[in-house]
Every structure is written in structure tokens, then in C-alpha cells.
Amino acid sequence: xxxxxxxxxxxxxxxxxxxxxxxxxxxxxxxxxxxxxxxxxxxxxxxxxxxxxxxxxxxxxxxxxxxxxxxxxxxxxxxxxxxxxxxxxxxxxxxxxxxxxxxxxxxxxxxxxxxxxxxxxxxxxxxxxxxxxxxxxxxxxxxxxxxxxxxxxxxxxxxxxxxxxxxxxxxxxxxxxxxxxxxxxxxxxxxxxxxxxxxxxxxxxxxxxxxxxxxxxxxxxxxxxxxxxxxxxxxxxxxxxxxxx
Amino acid sequence: xxxxxxxxxxxxxxxxxxxxxxxxxxxxxxxxxxxxxxxxxxxxxxxxxxxxxxxxxxxxxxxxxxxxxxxxxxxxxxxxxxxxxxxxxxxxxxxxxxxxxxxxxxxxxxxxxxxxxxxxxxxxxxxxxxxxxxxxxxxxxxxxxxxxxxxxxxxxxxxxxxxxxxxxxxxxxxxxxxxxxxxxxxxxxxxxxxxxxxxxxxxxxxxxxxxxxxxxxxxxxxxxxxxxxxxxxxxxxxxxxxxxxxxxxx
Ligand SMILES: Nc1ncnc2c1ncn2[C@@H]1O[C@H](COP(=O)(O)OP(=O)(O)OP(=O)(O)O)[C@@H](O)[C@H]1O
Ligand SMILES: [Mg+2]
Numbered sequence: 343x344x345x346x347x348x349x350x351x352x353x354x355x356x357x358x359x360x361x362x363x364x365x366x367x368x369x370x371x372x373x374x375x376x377x378x379x380x381x382x383x384x385x386x387x388x389x390x391x392x393x394x395x396x397x398x399x400x401x402x403x404x405x406x407x408x409x410x411x412x413x414x415x416x417x418x419x420x421x422x423x424x425x426x427x428x429x430x431x432x433x434x435x436x437x438x439x440x441x442x443x444x445x446x447x448x449x450x451x452x453x454x455x456x457x458x459x460x461x462x463x464x465x466x467x468x469x470x471x472x473x474x475x476x477x478x479x480x481x482x483x484x485x486x487x488x489x490x491x492x493x494x495x496x497x498x499x500x501x502x503x504x505x506x507x508x509x510x511x512x513x514x515x516x517x518x519x520x521x522x523x524x525x526x527x528x529x530x531x532x533x534x535x536x537x538x539x540x541x542x543x544x545x546x547x548x549x550x551x552x553x554x555x556x557x558x559x560x561x562x563x564x565x566x567x568x569x570x571x572x573x574x575x576x577x578x579x580x581x582x583x584x585x586x587x
Numbered sequence: 588x589x590x591x592x593x594x595x596x597x598x599x600x601x602x603x604x605x606x607x608x609x610x611x612x613x614x615x616x617x618x619x620x621x622x623x624x625x626x627x628x629x630x631x632x633x634x635x636x637x638x639x640x641x642x643x644x645x646x647x648x649x650x651x652x653x654x655x656x657x658x659x660x661x662x663x664x665x666x667x668x669x670x671x672x673x674x675x676x677x678x679x680x681x682x683x684x685x686x687x688x689x690x691x692x693x694x695x696x697x698x699x700x701x702x703x704x705x706x707x708x709x710x711x712x713x714x715x716x717x718x719x720x721x722x723x724x725x726x727x728x729x730x731x732x733x734x735x736x737x738x739x740x741x742x743x744x745x746x747x748x749x750x751x752x753x754x755x756x757x758x759x760x761x762x763x764x765x766x767x768x769x770x771x772x773x774x775x776x777x778x779x780x781x782x783x784x785x786x787x788x789x790x791x792x793x794x795x796x797x798x799x800x801x802x803x804x805x806x807x808x809x810x811x812x813x814x815x816x817x818x819x820x821x822x823x824x825x826x827x828x829x830x831x832x833x834x835x836x837x
Contacts, residue, residue: 350693354679354686361681361723421677425739428644429694430666585646 351439406485
């Protein structure tokens, strides 16, 4: 089903992550540290139930964007993309390979964080783990495509990191992580409506806290899938940049 | 491995041009390379060697004119027939030597596991890095990286090989080994297109083209080019300068 060449690239993306021990440790530790800080600083159970699940969505977007962005930036600046573009692999193979490679880590990270939230922080939970994973994968696809696309605009790792306050942070502030979107000023609500993470956080809350299933959050899934598809097209169209000119 | 010997020339360029904004990197250039030889592309910095090679491997499309490799327009369909060693090392520095070579072997569809393992070992030994195969590229010296880069370009045993300044940064001994290996490849029927600015490399090639400002200013065997200067003791350096001066006078 999945083309061999995409699997080859996925395997390489995973090799790169695994060989980078520090990043691997950070990938697992950072979510737990953040979850612990949230757990300790919010003593009120009801408030914690509201905020903690949202971390799942926020972290997938953050790590997916950052890791793919930097990996892909290196692919462009090291000249390996030039090699790939002169080889028999296709653009869908490359995008597909990156998606597969990172989504495996995304699933791993989601599961670890999920069990930590449930068993250590004692978050209320009325859903299915597999549905949460499916939903997280959709956010992950969006994050990976966003990372590949934005890497076109960065010349080095430092510039890539600077896109975080520009692209990720506003989404975190406006997604309703801490305050419900409905309590924000009108114009911020209006902006929040255009940010994919808002739908990610809504969806994950519905799945975890309200006992809803994937069918109930069709609107959130639709919006996220739409963004993911759009970004996938943008990422594919700009993929060649930096390969030769 | 059996190589096919195509009837068409390995490379045929017909008045091809490519420009970056207002820089004419390749300017109505025509060129024909028969298969099975080593062809040297000589020229100073900025002559357009890399741009020409990128046109030949299909990374860039000519703004005008035609390009054929092994009788076909460069595309993803012809990609498996060529090997390309870019001017940059172009390796995954955090991965090991073996992981890099194996990755490109897979990219070039050597899907049989045992065959691939054998071939990967063969090329790593060829560039004399077998004892370092598990080291990440980050830990290798510049010349060693150059060797890994060559290994990645030849792992699928392509009939047509483009090497963009493969000997830069190599010590004399290694440069000699590289050329010995290139001679072996052409003996097996591989066509080699090698860019360089050193006349030392040029002397090893079966045929040469001198390039400047996107144009070819002379072509021929090393002996022919030296003879053209009219001086018996002229070396290739003299020949290159001779053709540059002749061009300037026009
Ligand atoms: N990506 C690019 N964008 C703009 N101009 C470029 C680009 N790449 C090359 N050029 C220009 O095209 C011309 C030819 O460059 P090219 O890299 O082909 O030369 P070269 O012969 O390979 O030089 P060198 O020996 O330094 O590698 C130069 O004037 C260069 O400035
Ligand atoms: Mg060059």
C-alpha cells in the first residue's frame, strides 16, 4: 500500500531522531515536565481537567512543526535534498516519508503523555485512547506539512526557531488553552476561528472530557483535515526550493 | 554487473541556456559526450560547471535549447540511470557512513536485502572506509566525507555518472586512488562527467571541455588541446590560458 520509497525515507527520518539521543530524551521528558508543572500549579481539579488535555494537542503541533521544520531545513541546506531530487524518489514519497516517520514518534509521545495525565495527574477521562490517537495524528499531519512548508523561508536553524513565536505561539494563546475562546474579546475570537489549534484543543477536550467520539467532532476534524490538505499542497509545491536554485 | 551500451551519445546538449535572473550561467552551450569515456569539464569559479551538471541531471530545466542523456530528456524516469555527486558533500551528518550509503542504495531501489548489503559493503570498502562504517559522518574529516559522498553516488552502479568537483580537498594519494577508480568505471562502460578546476584532474580525462562564462571555449583530448597552442612543451594550464586569450581577442 505505502510506496517503498516513502518507507525508506520514513526509516531514515526515524534513524536520525533515534541517533540524536538528546532530542529523543527531550521528546519524552518535555511533555512530562510541562504536564507536571501544569499539574502542580493548578490545584483545582476541575480547572486541571480543562487544561491538561489541551496540552496533548499543543505539544503535537509544537514538536511536529519544530522537528520537521529543522530536519527539512537541514535537508535543504546540507544538499541532501538536491541528491534526492536527482534520484528516482517523488515528492509524494518525500512528504509521505516525513509524515510516517514523525507520526510514529507523535503516537509514542501521545501515549506516554496520555497515561501520565490519566494515572499521575488523575485527569478525568471518558473516552477511547485510540480515538485520541487518531485525532492527534490529524494534528500531527498538519504540523509536519506546516514544518516542511515553513522551512522554505528559513536559511538556518536559528531562523526556523524564530517562526515559533510567529506561527505557534499565537495559536497557543488563542486556542483556548487557559481561557475559553468564548470569553475573549470579539476580534480575538474572530482570529481564533482561523487558527487550526483552536479546533485541535476543542476536539481533544470533547474526546477526553465529554465522552464524545470522532463522529461527534466532525467539524473539528474537517477543519483540521482541510488545513492539513492545504499545507500538504503548499509543502509539495515548494518542496524543490533549495534543491538547486 | 552488465552495463548496457546505448547507441545514443551519453550526453547531448543542443544550444542550451540557463540564467539565474540576469546571470547567464549557461549560454547557448552545445556539447556531445560519447558513452564509456571520462569527460572533464574545466573552468574557473562561476564558469557554469555546476549549473550545466544540474541541467544534465534534471534538477534545472533549460530556458531554451535541448538536453538529452542516454537519448532521453532528463526526468524522474531517467534518474535511476545516473549517479550524481553534488559539489557539497550532501550527506546526513548525524547518520553513520553505512546508514548514508544504505539509504541511497534504497532510494535507488536496490530492494533485495542481501544484494544491497553486499553492494553497500563493496562501495564502502572501495572508498576505504570500512573500518569507519559505524561512525557518524560528523566525525569524519573533509576528505573522508568526500569519499562517502562518492560511495553514495555510485552505489547503484549507474551507467552515467556526474561528479561535481569530486577531488576537491583530497590529498594527492587519495586523488590518485579516485582516478584509478574512475578509470576502472570507464573500463566497465560507465560514462563519467567530472568537473574540476585543476589541470591535474584534467590530465586524467579522455576528453576535456574548457568552460568560461557559460560557454565552451574549447573541446578535445588533452593532447589535442595542448597541441593547439602550437608550443611543444605546453601543458594543459597553458592550453587553457591560450584559449581564454584567443576568446578575449574575438
Ligand atoms: N542559486 C543561484 N542563484 C543565483 N545565481 C547563481 C546560483 N547558482 C549559481 N549562480 C551563478 O551562476 C553562475 C555559474 O555558477 P556555477 O555554480 O554554475 O559555477 P561553477 O563553474 O560551478 O563554479 P565553481 O567552480 O565555483 O563551483 C555564477 O555567476 C553564479 O553566481
Ligand atoms: Mg560548481
